[in-house]
Amino acid sequence: MKIIAGLGNPGAEYANTPHSVGFETVDAIAAAIGAVWETKRSFSCLMAKGVFAGVPVILVKPQTYMNASGDSIAPVVKYNNATAEDLLVVQDDIDLPVGRLRVRKGGSCGGHNGIRSVIERLGTQSFARVKLGVGNDKRNVIGHVLGKFDPATRKIMDTVVAEAVKACATVLKAGAEKAMNEFNGWSAPSGDVAG
Secondary structure, X not given: OEEEEEOOOOOHHHOOOHHHHHHHHHHHHHHHXXXXXXXXXXXXXXXXXXXXXXXXXXXXXXXXXXXXXXXXXXXXXXXXOOOHHHEEEEEEEOOOOOOEEEEEEOOOOOOOHHHHHHHHHHOOOOOEEEEEEOOOOOOOHHHHHHOOOOHHHHHHHHHHHHHHHHHHHHHHHHOHHHHHHHHOOOEOOOOOOOO
């Protein structure tokens, strides 16, 4: 059993924002495999189960708000007798330009509060991540990650989310190293890419 957790903030006001592209990715996986989201109050999350890329998966959307994502994800991992090796986290990354993806195996939180919370609650950094580039506004980082995508960027992010789904499938089927080789140089088709 593998667990794919998408990071984001609950509520309509946070939809279509950089900080919720993790939610968008696991939503796309759930739609592709016909999995249905259910509220799991004991884990403070929405959860869906199914088979993705030939692997039984639990999909998780923490409803704790970003900074406490680990309060939801770590108990799901432990309850299912899984380890950090069974966990894949999908997140936004302000250090990657819009239109880029990066797969990573382990490592620090890189300043991402959701990942920091997961590391703290799991007690390890050794879980894989799929990072979706959302760009950055260094003058107003919080305003950037919580602001709505403009139509042009939204179009690019739709392409990135679809590619992130493929990256997640590759991590499950072939491992993070293979996914890193395949996706870390990927960028959305030119004409789609914004700085």
